[in-house]
Amino acid sequence: MSQSRQAATRRRLPVMALAAAGLGLALTAGTVSAEDGMQQMELSHGSIIGATCMGCHGFKGMGSGEIPRLAGLPEGVTAGKMTAYKSGSQEGTVMNRIAKGYTDEEIQAVAAFFAKQ
Numbered sequence: 239m240s241q242s243r244q245a246a247t248r249r250r251l252p253v254m255a256l257a258a259a260g261l262g263l264a265l266t267a268g269t270v271s272a273e274d275g276m277q278q279m280e281l282s283h284g285s286i287i288g289a290t291c292m293g294c295h296g297f298k299g300m301g302s303g304e305i306p307r308l309a310g311l312p313e314g315v316t317a318g319k320m321t322a323y324k325s326g327s328q329e330g331t332v333m334n335r336i337a338k339g340y341t342d343e344e345i346q347a348v349a350a351f352f353a354k355q
């Protein structure tokens with residue numbers, strides 16, 4: 239009895255290993271395509287980047303406490319400030335580090351997004 243069960247387990251293992259490998263492959267493929275999609279969205283949609291700013295700058299960039307409002311600021315003003323923070327020509331507490339994380343295209347996209355709020 240126990241021998242035949244062992245044999246059955248032995249027979250099943252390669253199948254399960256194959257299934258696991260297949261699942262792993264499918265998951266990997268899924269992750270890669272999802273990331274590709276995200277990157278395209280981040281580059282083309284200021285709203286995706288903008289969402290990361292709202293934790294501090296308030297819903298839709300309306301401002302929150304001491305943190306300045308971004309909503310309705312002309313695109314050039316927000317982009318100019320972000321670029322100044324990025325280069326270090328304007329000093330802030332957190333914005334220098336944050337601005338350094340974005341390309342000029344991303345800064346333009348998020349500035350355009352907040353200009354429309």
Ligand code: HEC
Pocket residue numbers: 287288290291292293294295305306307308315316317319320329330331332333334336348349
């Ligand atoms: C961790 C909180 C935090 C996050 C996240 C954040 N900011 Fe800021 N932001 C600040 C603070 C605080 C200031 C005031 C300057 C300083 O101290 O760095 C500021 C200032 C600014 C200013 C200058 C506004 C003005 O009128 O002078 C701009 C533009 C700006 N942030 C854009 C952004 C954008 C765009 C994002 C998202 C990519 C963002 N911020 C994310 C906290 C944050």
